[in-house]
Amino acid sequence: MASSWFNSLRDFVSCALFPQSCLVCGNVSLRSIPLCFKCQKKYLGSPDSWDLRCRRCGRFLISAKELCVTCRNIAPFEEVDRVFPLYPYDMLGQELLVAWKIGGNFSLTSVFASCIARELENFPGFIIVPVPPRPGKIRKKGWDQIDLLSHELSKNYGAPVLSCLRRFSQVQQKQLGREERALNLKGNIRCITPTVPKKVIILDDLMTTGATVETCAQVLKELNCEKVYAMTLFYD
Numbered sequence: 001m002a003s004s005w006f007n008s009l010r011d012f013v014s015c016a017l018f019p020q021s022c023l024v025c026g027n028v029s030l031r032s033i034p035l036c037f038k039c040q041k042k043y044l045g046s047p048d049s050w051d052l053r054c055r056r057c058g059r060f061l062i063s064a065k066e067l068c069v070t071c072r073n074i075a076p077f078e079e080v081d082r083v084f085p086l087y088p089y090d091m092l093g094q095e096l097l098v099a100w101k102i103g104g105n106f107s108l109t110s111v112f113a114s115c116i117a118r119e120l121e122n123f124p125g126f127i128i129v130p131v132p133p134r135p136g137k138i139r140k141k142g143w144d145q146i147d148l149l150s151h152e153l154s155k156n157y158g159a160p161v162l163s164c165l166r167r168f169s170q171v172q173q174k175q176l177g178r179e180e181r182a183l184n185l186k187g188n189i190r191c192i193t194p195t196v197p198k199k200v201i202i203l204d205d206l207m208t209t210g211a212t213v214e215t216c217a218q219v220l221k222e223l224n225c226e227k228v229y230a231m232t233l234f235y236d
């Protein structure tokens with residue numbers, strides 16, 4: 001594939017000019033991201049353990065079934081049918097997400113896309129709907145990581161993507177608590193297409209309270225979407 005050839009060339013040039021250490025093992029990563037192939041395989045492999053995960057937050061279940069102890073005590077999702085967050089938001093997860101979102105290490109997009117694409121093989125017939133960025137984010141930063149990830153999934157893996165949601169809120173979600181987030185989001189995410197697919201996977205990078213994906217799911221189900229899953233790279 002042309003893109004993998006391009007990635008190899010980019011890795012070669014970039015590690016010759018700016019050698020990077022792997023965040024996990026400390027060895028030279030030999031590519032344009034701070035993670036070596038060996039550690040990527042070990043830490044960003046296929047989760048392959050959905051039966052052992054909480055359906056609401058994605059954390060590993062110890063003795064409980066379906067929902068973890070924390071999620072039993074909070075309001076269940078009404079519209080999201082199940083979440084599939086891939087990896088824990090541990091030290092490595094945080095470093096990778098910061099390097100990608102804040103540091104603008106675009107090479108990580110292809111790594112994350114490969115992780116998502118591998119999981120998507122288990123969901124034939126589902127359409128990816130990216131979580132919409134805050135208004136003005138693309139204008140201010142020049143890019144949105146979920147938009148970029150969706151684009152890569154579509155271009156390099158042929159994943160069906162429909163960017164049908166827009167966000168109109170001006171208040172940043174991370175400054176708010178769980179209930180305020182839900183209120184802030186309500187009505188501020190809207191669908192810009194007259195119809196939506198029957199089976200959707202909402203794509204985001206990090207799952208925290210789940211308020212954003214729940215609001216997206218609410219909008220989609222009002223338009224007769226039947227099944228809404230949420231897939232994120234990390235869960236907190």
Ligand SMILES: [Zn+2]
Nearest residue numbers: 022025036039
């Ligand atoms: Zn390593």
Ligand SMILES: [Zn+2]
Nearest residue numbers: 054057068071
């Ligand atoms: Zn849970």
